[in-house]
Amino acid sequence: MAGKVVVVSGVGPGLGRHVVEHALAAGGSVVLSARSRDYSDELAAELGERYGSERLSVTPCDVTVDESCRSLMDATEDRFGGVDGVVANAFATGSYNVTLEEADVDSWMPAFDVNFFGSLRLVKAAIPALKRRRGGTVVFVGSQIVRRVRAGRGAYASSKAALLTASHVLARELGPYGIRVNTVVPGRMWGPSLHTYIGHLAEQRGTSFDEQVDVMVNDVSLPRLATDEECARAVVFLSSELSAAMTGQAVDTNAGETFH
Numbered sequence: 001m002a003g004k005v006v007v008v009s010g011v012g013p014g015l016g017r018h019v020v021e022h023a024l025a026a027g028g029s030v031v032l033s034a035r036s037r038d039y040s041d042e043l044a045a046e047l048g049e050r051y052g053s054e055r056l057s058v059t060p061c062d063v064t065v066d067e068s069c070r071s072l073m074d075a076t077e078d079r080f081g082g083v084d085g086v087v088a089n090a091f092a093t094g095s096y097n098v099t100l101e102e103a104d105v106d107s108w109m110p111a112f113d114v115n116f117f118g119s120l121r122l123v124k125a126a127i128p129a130l131k132r133r134r135g136g137t138v139v140f141v142g143s144q145i146v147r148r149v150r151a152g153r154g155a156y157a158s159s160k161a162a163l164l165t166a167s168h169v170l171a172r173e174l175g176p177y178g179i180r181v182n183t184v185v186p187g188r189m190w191g192p193s194l195h196t197y198i199g200h201l202a203e204q205r206g207t208s209f210d211e212q213v214d215v216m217v218n219d220v221s222l223p224r225l226a227t228d229e230e231c232a233r234a235v236v237f238l239s240s241e242l243s244a245a246m247t248g249q250a251v252d253t254n255a256g257e258t259f260h
Contacts, residue, residue, distance in 0.1 A: 187254025221256025
């Protein structure tokens with residue numbers, strides 16, 4: 001990825017952090033973005049010491065606002081001279097254990113606003129810059145929930161399923177410009193978010209943390225869970241020339257939880 005400029009939205013201490021770090025390790029320059037710049041500034045300072053601050057920039061962005069997305073791309077071009085890749089990593093989880101029968105339909109909108117429409121706004125804002133580079137990459141972050149749908153997670157699952165279909169549409173629409181659009185579909189990712197979730201499950205079910213981990217591990221093919229860092233490597237692969245012939249694809253990184 002030497003000489004490539006990648007914008008990563010929704011940067012946090014899990015997947016986003018590792019995407020940024022591996023893109024830098026592969027030679028790229030990275031713009032870190034999230035609604036708040038507190039964590040992004042901290043991460044940029046840490047990684048700047050290792051990879052060089054000239055290859056890092058922080059620009060806040062709310063992906064639910066068109067103007068914010070356009071400002072992000074403008075700032076990236078001003079700082080680095082162009083945009084070669086976009087990683088749409090911002091997400092909203094939606095409600096847990098609430099069926100459509102129990103829910104107000106409007107309660108589904110926040111998940112769609114971020115996961116689906118927010119990702120589309122981000123990409124739409126990036127298209128002019130990507131076209132000026134005569135090509136580039138878009139990587140959406142999907143979810144294994146589209147493979148194993150669970151009751152009570154309708155907003156999140158449906159928004160990610162819509163995003164997966166949108167990636168196919170955009171692969172067709174943007175392909176003539178040399179812009180590739182792919183999706184990484186993580187399963188359970190061992191990292192800060194899953195660690196917190198397992199702790200809540202153990203408390204709710206009156207079991208130990210390790211017992212809940214064992215239940216999850218027993219549900220996949222490998223004798224362990226995939227990590228958020230391993231999923232980040234797949235994101236960077238799809239952002240690099242190593243995947244030059246791939247577009248419209250969904251790459252599952254789930255330790256063999258499901259096969260597609």
